[in-house]
Amino acid sequence: MAEAAPRLDVRVIAEDFDPGVELAVLEALQVGGVASFTGLVRDDGGLTALHLEHYPAMTATQIEVIVQQACARWPLMGVTVIHRFGTLPVGARIVFVGTASSHRVAALESCAFLIDWLKVSAPFWKREIKASGPQNWVEAVGSDDERASAWTSGGS
Amino acid sequence: MADLNILYFAWVRERIAKDGERVARPEPGMSIAALLNALSATTPGHAEAFADRTRLRAALDQRFVPLDTLIGDAHELAIFPPVTGG
Numbered sequence: 001m002a003e004a005a006p007r008l009d010v011r012v013i014a015e016d017f018d019p020g021v022e023l024a025v026l027e028a029l030q031v032g033g034v035a036s037f038t039g040l041v042r043d044d045g046g047l048t049a050l051h052l053e054h055y056p057a058m059t060a061t062q063i064e065v066i067v068q069q070a071c072a073r074w075p076l077m078g079v080t081v082i083h084r085f086g087t088l089p090v091g092a093r094i095v096f097v098g099t100a101s102s103h104r105v106a107a108l109e110s111c112a113f114l115i116d117w118l119k120v121s122a123p124f125w126k127r128e129i130k131a132s133g134p135q136n137w138v139e140a141v142g143s144d145d146e147r148a149s150a151w152t153s154g155g156s
Numbered sequence: 157m158a159d160l161n162i163l164y165f166a167w168v169r170e171r172i173a174k175d176g177e178r179v180a181r182p183e184p185g186m187s188i189a190a191l192l193n194a195l196s197a198t199t200p201g202h203a204e205a206f207a208d209r210t211r212l213r214a215a216l217d218q219r220f221v222p223l224d225t226l227i228g229d230a231h232e233l234a235i236f237p238p239v240t241g242g
Binding site: 039053055057058061062083094095115116118119120121122123124125126127137138139140 | 239
């Protein structure tokens with residue numbers, strides 16, 4: 001019974017999503033626990049929005065690779081990853097990761113693993129949109145690489 | 157053999173002022189880095205975009221690869237800054 005294939009749902013979309021609906025779908029799998037992370041556009045120094053560009057031919061398959069790695073590592077019954085693209089105003093949802101498992105540690109750790117790896121290996125690029133001043137591309141952060149790498153070097 | 161389709165993203169696309177181009181199939185044994193050298197000679201935008209290789213990443217046929225990877229018979233090459241997903 002524990003060998004049943006997990007329910008996997010990866011979506012790369014422009015429109016918004018409802019985390020409550022997504023959580024309910026995972027809860028309906030009748031597992032022990034559901035963990036989730038919702039990423040929002042942060043109000044950083046005059047930012048009005050983020051514009052997310054992505055590599056359409058690669059994005060979904062690359063996220064699926066990361067999801068498969070999580071499923072190989074933790075006993076998961078369901079995984080939902082939603083990543084938006086386009087222009088997203090401050091406060092808007094960018095990303096959702098939800099994991100369902102019989103075990104809370106598996107649900108929590110796999111959720112953290114997925115968001116850490118999305119940061120460094122999902123082909124998205126963010127540009128800041130401000131009312132005034134330079135519209136910079138967000139630079140990759142070295143500490144994000146370190147967090148993601150820690151999952152493979154035995155740390156957590 | 158078919159041409160190589162190149163895609164550019166984020167500030168690489170902006171500096172080159174186009175989202176991609178088709179180039180003649182590179183010679184066997186040519187690496188991505190060597191192709192970037194050749195393309196840098198075509199316009200100032202290419203030269204600027206490709207100047208600092210530590211800020212560039214690549215994918216061949218939608219798989220991340222290092223810049224010293226040989227292009228081989230790949231159909232699609234993408235050049236972009238380090239990703240900022242999540």
